[in-house]
Structures are given as C-alpha cells and as structure tokens.
Amino acid sequence: MRNLFWRQVEEARRADGAVDLDLLSQLVASAYTQFKGRRADPAMASAIDKLGALNRDLERAVADRGRELEQREIELRAQNMRFHAAINHMSQGLLMLDPEGRVLICNDRYLDLYKLNADDVQPGMHLADLLRNRLALGTFAGDPEEHAALLVAEFVRGHMGSRTLDIGDGRTIAISNRIMPAGGWVSTHEDVTERERSERRIAHMAHHDALTDLPNRARLREHLARELLAVKRGQSLAVHYLDLDHFKTVNDTLGHPIGDELLRSVADRLRACVRETEFVARVGGDEFAIVQRGIALPKEAGALARRVRDTLSEPYEVQGHVAVVNASVGIAVAPGDGLEPDILIKNADMALYRAKGEGRGTYRFFAPEMDARMQRRRALELALREALARSEFELYYQPVLDAAAGTIVSCEALVRWRHPERGMILPAEFIPLAEEIGLIVPIGDWILHQACEDAAALPDQIKVAVNLSPTQVGNRNLVTSIVQSLAASGLDPRRLTVEINEAVLLRNSETTMATLHQLRSLGIQVALDDFGAGFSSLSYLRSFPFDKLKIDRSFVAGLADSEEDISIVRAITGLAHSLQMTTIAEGVETERQLALVRDLGCTELQGNLFSPALPVREVERFIASGDSRRDVA
Numbered sequence: 001m002r003n004l005f006w007r008q009v010e011e012a013r014r015a016d017g018a019v020d021l022d023l024l025s026q027l028v029a030s031a032y033t034q035f036k037g038r039r040a041d042p043a044m045a046s047a048i049d050k051l052g053a054l055n056r057d058l059e060r061a062v063a064d065r066g067r068e069l070e071q072r073e074i075e076l077r078a079q080n081m082r083f084h085a086a087i088n089h090m091s092q093g094l095l096m097l098d099p100e101g102r103v104l105i106c107n108d109r110y111l112d113l114y115k116l117n118a119d120d121v122q123p124g125m126h127l128a129d130l131l132r133n134r135l136a137l138g139t140f141a142g143d144p145e146e147h148a149a150l151l152v153a154e155f156v157r158g159h160m161g162s163r164t165l166d167i168g169d170g171r172t173i174a175i176s177n178r179i180m181p182a183g184g185w186v187s188t189h190e191d192v193t194e195r196e197r198s199e200r201r202i203a204h205m206a207h208h209d210a211l212t213d214l215p216n217r218a219r220l221r222e223h224l225a226r227e228l229l230a231v232k233r234g235q236s237l238a239v240h241y242l243d244l245d246h247f248k249t250v251n252d253t254l255g256h257p258i259g260d261e262l263l264r265s266v267a268d269r270l271r272a273c274v275r276e277t278e279f280v281a282r283v284g285g286d287e288f289a290i291v292q293r294g295i296a297l298p299k300e301a302g303a304l305a306r307r308v309r310d311t312l313s314e315p316y317e318v319q320g321h322v323a324v325v326n327a328s329v330g331i332a333v334a335p336g337d338g339l340e341p342d343i344l345i346k347n348a349d350m351a352l353y354r355a356k357g358e359g360r361g362t363y364r365f366f367a368p369e370m371d372a373r374m375q376r377r378r379a380l381e382l383a384l385r386e387a388l389a390r391s392e393f394e395l396y397y398q399p400v401l402d403a404a405a406g407t408i409v410s411c412e413a414l415v416r417w418r419h420p421e422r423g424m425i426l427p428a429e430f431i432p433l434a435e436e437i438g439l440i441v442p443i444g445d446w447i448l449h450q451a452c453e454d455a456a457a458l459p460d461q462i463k464v465a466v467n468l469s470p471t472q473v474g475n476r477n478l479v480t481s482i483v484q485s486l487a488a489s490g491l492d493p494r495r496l497t498v499e500i501n502e503a504v505l506l507r508n509s510e511t512t513m514a515t516l517h518q519l520r521s522l523g524i525q526v527a528l529d530d531f532g533a534g535f536s537s538l539s540y541l542r543s544f545p546f547d548k549l550k551i552d553r554s555f556v557a558g559l560a561d562s563e564e565d566i567s568i569v570r571a572i573t574g575l576a577h578s579l580q581m582t583t584i585a586e587g588v589e590t591e592r593q594l595a596l597v598r599d600l601g602c603t604e605l606q607g608n609l610f611s612p613a614l615p616v617r618e619v620e621r622f623i624a625s626g627d628s629r630r631d632v633a
Contacts, residue, residue, distance in 0.1 A: 021062050028055045093189035096180070101127040101152045104184065113173070113189055114139040127151065141168040151177065155185050164192065172196045209282040211260055212267035220281040220289055224341040227279075227293050231334045237293040238301035238333045241348035242308065244286040245326040245360040254321055261318045262325070273311040274304070289345070298333055298365065305329040305363035313361070328355040329363035337366050381437055383419060384430055388442060392418050395450050396613035399622065400465070400584060400606045403598050408623055410463040410497065412606065413451040414613045415443070435471060444472045445481045452489035452496065454616045459623060465497040465527065470504045474511065479518050486522075493523035499550065501529045505540050516544055527584070532572055541579060549576050551602065553587025559596045566600065573601035 012024035087094050093110030106121040120133040131144035154160045160177040167173055171193045179185045207219035227237055251259035270280045279291040292304055312327040330352025338344045351366040397411035417425040434440045455464035472478055486493055516526055527548035551572055558565035576583045585597040588607030
C-alpha cells in the first residue's frame with residue numbers, strides 16, 4: 001500500500017518538482033474506488049483503510065497549507081498597506097526607478113509636488129515620458145530626454161548625487177538620487193523654496209544695515225578686499241569715509257525716529273549720486289563709506305566728494321520737519337595709502353578726522369603725517385585714562401568782578417591737566433577727548449568736588465562757577481554728585497553756580513529742564529554760557545528762568561570795531577535786565593572793551609584785563625589784596 005501511495009506521489013509531481021496536491025488527491029480517490037468492492041478481502045480492506053487514513057491526513061495537510069498561504073497573503077497585504085501608507089505620508093516626493101529609468105513606485109507627495117495626477121505616472125513609464133508630463137504642467141524646465149539620459153548615465157557610472165533645481169513655476173526643489181543595492185535608484189524631492197528664501201534673507205541681513213538696507217561694515221570689507229585685487233594689477237580706487245555734521249543735534253532735538261528717517265533719506269541720496277560701479281555702505285551711526293574704483297587721478301575722488309557733500313547738504317523734509325546736515329569726507333587712495341581693507345578704512349577715517357577739525361562740510365585726503373597725529377592722540381587718550389587716578393588734574397580760577405563796585409564776586413573754575421611729559425595741557429585740548437571716550441563724568445565729578453572744597457576756604461561773599469558738559473547734565477547722578485560735593489565741603493548751595501551752554505539744552509529738553517529745576521530748588525544758581533552764539537538761545541529764556549547770561553566773548557572782542565556787536569550786546573543786557581538776570585561780559589582784554597561793556601549795562605566782568613586763571617592759593621592772595629587790577633600772573 002505504501003508503495004502504491006509513493007507511486008501516486010511520483011505521478012502527481014510537476015515538472016518543477018513540486019507535488020500537485022489536487023492530482024494526488026484524485027489518484028488516491030480513484031484507487032480507493034477500485035478497491036472499495038474488495039473490502040471482503042481482509043488484506044484489501046486493511047489496505048483501503050490505510051489509504052483512507054492517508055487521504056484524510058493529506059486533506060488535513062492541504063487544509064493547513066491553505067490556511068498558511070492565506071495568512072501569508074493577509075500579512076503581505078498588510079505589509080504593502082503599511083509600505084504605501086509610509087511612502088505616501090512622507091514630506092518628500094519619492095520616485096523609484098529601475099536601471100533603465102522606468103518608474104517602479106511614485107508616492108502621493110511627488111504627485112502633489114509637481115501637480116500630477118495618478119494617470120500621469122504609471123509603473124513601467126520611462127522617466128523621459130514622466131518629465132514630458134511635468135513640462136506640459138509647467139513644473140519642469142529643460143529637455144526631458146536629455147535630463148533622463150543624464151540620470152541613467154549617472155546611474156550606470158555609479159555616481160549619483162544631489163542637486164537643487166529652479167523649476168518652471170518659480171519654486172526651488174532639492175533632489176537627492178541614491179542607487180539601491182537591488183538595482184535601480186531612488187529619487188527624493190523636497191520643496192526648499194521658503195528655506196532658500198530664508199537663507200538668502202539671513203545672508204542679506206548679515207551683510208546689510210537693517211535701517212537703510214545699505215551694505216554694512218563687514219560687507220564693505222569683503223567688497224574692498226575683492227576690489228583691491230584689481231588695484232594690485234595696476235588700477236586705483238578711493239575709499240570715501242563720511243560723517244554727517246550736526247546729525248546729533250537733529251537726533252537730540254527732533255527725536256530718534258526723525259533721526260532714523262533722516263538716515264534713510266541720506267542713504268537714498270547716496271545711492272542716487274554714485275555710479276553703478278561705486279559701492280555705498282553704512283558703517284555705523286551717521287557714518288557712511290563709498291568705494292570708488294577705476295580712478296586715474298585723485299581729482300576724480302575730489303569731484304565725487306564734492307558731489308556727495310553738495311547732495312547731502314540740501315534740506316530734508318522729514319515728517320513735517322525741515323532738517324539740514326552737511327557731510328565731512330575723508331579720502332584714502334589705493335595703492336598709495338594702503339593695499340589692505342582695514343588700513344585703507346583707517347586712513348580714510350583719519351582724513352575724515354582732519355576734515356571735521358578744519359571746519360566740517362569739506363573733504364580731506366589722507367596724508368602720512370595724519371597717522372603720526374593719530375598716534376599722538378592715542379597716546380594722549382591712554383594717558384588721560386590714568387590722569388584722574390594719578391591726581392594730575394588741577395583747578396585754576398578766573399575772578400569775576402562786579403562792574404559797578406570793581407570787587408570780586410565770583411570765580412570760574414577751569415580745569416588743567418599737568419601731563420608728566422607734556423606739562424600743562426589746557427581744557428580745549430583734552431575735554432573734547434574726555435567727552436568722546438566717556439571720561440567726562442568722572443572728571444566732572446572731581447571738578448565739582450574740588451571746586452566746592454576750594455570755594456569753602458574763600459570769603460563767604462565769593463561764589464564759584466563750574467561748567468557742566470551736556471553729558472554731565474544728562475547723567476542721572478548729577479544732582480546726587482553735586483549734593484555730595486556740597487555736603488562734603490560744607491559750602492552753602494547759594495555760593496555755587498553751574499554754567500551750561502546751548503548744547504546742553506539741545507539734548508533731551510524735558511529731562512534737562514527737570515534737572516536744572518532740581519538744582520535751582522537747592523539754591524544753586526544756573527548760568528547760560530556763550531549766550532548769543534546759538535541759533536535758538538532766546539527760546540530757552542522762556543522755558544527756564546536762568547540767573548545769569550554770559551555774553552559770548554566773540555561779541556566782546558568785536559565791540560571796539562563793530563556797531564553790530566554793540567547793538568547785540570545792548571539788546572542782551574536790556575533783555576536780561578527786564579528778566580531780572582545778571583549779565584557777565586567774558587573775555588574783557590582792553591580798557592576800551594571795559595568802558596564799552598560798562599556803558600552797555602553789563603553787570604559783571606571777566607577777562608585777562610583783571611586777572612588770568614590762577615591756582616587757588618594765588619586767588620586767595622588776589623582777593624586779600626583787594627586790587628582787582630593787580631597783575632598777579
């Protein structure tokens with residue numbers, strides 16, 4: 001029976017070696033039918049039973065195998081569903097191709113990315129046909145056959161990479177192609193348009209000024225470095241470093257928003273007045289730079305500087321306000337003045353410093369001696385930073401006399417710097433530097449303290465006057481510093497006068513006025529220095545009740561020769577008398593000037609005709625002598 005079964009198995013075996021279970025079942029059933037009538041034969045009956053058992057075992061095996069195959073099919077369907085769900089939920093478009101460039105798989109994101117329908121991308125379709133469909137939809141720019149052939153060639157060489165393409169509708173797509181181990185390649189596509197725009201914006205912001213959108217200092221250096229390569233091959237270029245004169249006044253009087261708008265207008269004018277080959281940058285604050293290339297003679301740089309100056313000096317209308325600023329320009333020319341960006345910029349800046357020092361609103365070319373001057377200035381700056389700690393400052397006092405009685409009523413404190421190498425340095429040389437490098441407040445605090453201490457030793461009827469800089473008045477600790485100086489010295493506040501000029505009032509007027517009112521409430525007198533020299537001094541007399549007006553020395557100097565100066569001084573004294581203010585004529589140097597200022601009604605006098613500024617001990621002797629005309633210099 002067993003041999004019969006195995007013969008039937010061999011008969012049911014297919015060409016590939018597998019057993020055809022349906023055929024085997026038929027053979028077994030046929031054998032069972034043939035022997036069914038022979039069941040009377042015990043041997044045959046036993047064989048039939050065994051065959052039946054084998055048939056049942058076979059049916060169970062077939063059933064088990066069927067269930068196993070069904071389960072495998074369910075799992076494969078589930079696996080395929082997960083695979084399709086995964087690729088169709090990718091944020092990137094996916095395209096799988098065989099070695100000949102025919103489509104195997106395409107996900108939904110790829111269709112969406114290129115505005116395709118499912119019918120536009122069919123399995124087995126060649127890549128060139130797919131690209132033709134995209135070309136018709138405007139999402140491919142180029143030759144479909146050429147591009148497809150290029151990718152197949154890359155695949156054959158085994159070197160496929162990534163690229164970024166601008167497609168026909170304005171978007172930018174990043175494409176990455178990778179060879180699959182089993183053959184063919186997979187291509188992923190991502191829309192990076194916004195990312196590219198953001199990166200470009202960030203790169204632009206890193207190299208441009210946020211307020212004016214001009215290139216910034218970093219971009220200036222990069223541009224200048226490239227242009228200097230041409231200079232080394234025989235060409236020339238000029239660096240113009242320019243600064244707006246009186247911009248700070250506009251900023252302080254009209255406010256920072258107006259100042260910002262003014263800077264934008266300046267930037268627009270600079271763009272308009274240069275050629276396309278010239279490069280404009282905002283270096284910072286109210287400073288700008290221009291790189292002028294291809295010049296043959298320095299006079300070409302001078303012509304541009306004059307054009308820039310004239311263009312920027314025209315009045316500006318900003319939010320209903322009229323503002324006027326000028327420009328000072330420093331020029332450095334390569335290769336003569338340097339072949340490195342930083343050196344050229346530094347030299348142009350030094351030339352600018354000279355232009356501002358020689359009247360502003362003009363331009364100067366760099367000269368080698370400027371570097372030496374700046375080195376001296378740097379050395380002076382370093383020494384100034386140590387001067388206070390080394391007790392190198394001294395106070396001198398110039399007496400102020402009563403015009404009628406001829407007696408001393410006050411002394412103006414004037415600081416001197418006894419430099420260890422250069423000797424005595426006057427304030428006109430180092431006070432502006434102290435303002436610039438941020439030392440004026442500590443130096444001013446020392447002057448206040450020392451002046452109060454020295455005045456406390458003078459007779460009670462003698463007052464002391466101290467000049468305050470705009471930075472000091474704007475400092476929130478000024479009132480505290482003055483109170484501490486008065487308390488430490490024991491000086492009566494009524495014996496202290498603080499002198500300010502118009503520059504102080506041009507700053508934050510509300511804060512300034514509040515500070516000045518605080519000082520007056522303490523009994524301290526407030527004097528307006530250099531009166532008549534500014535353009536709006538009269539307006540301040542309405543906003544603050546000054547105790548004294550100091551007539552600018554330029555008017556006193558011109559009294560003997562100018563009827564206009566006489567008229568101006570007469571008007572000032574008349575105005576002050578009506579407002580119950582004292583007038584001080586400073587800079588009285590001659591007997592003629594003395595006679596005139598007395599006749600014009602000045603109430604107090606100051607000048608070298610009576611006494612120059614003296615150390616405190618000599619002032620004490622001068623006061624004790626009672627001779628206001630004695631020469632004690």
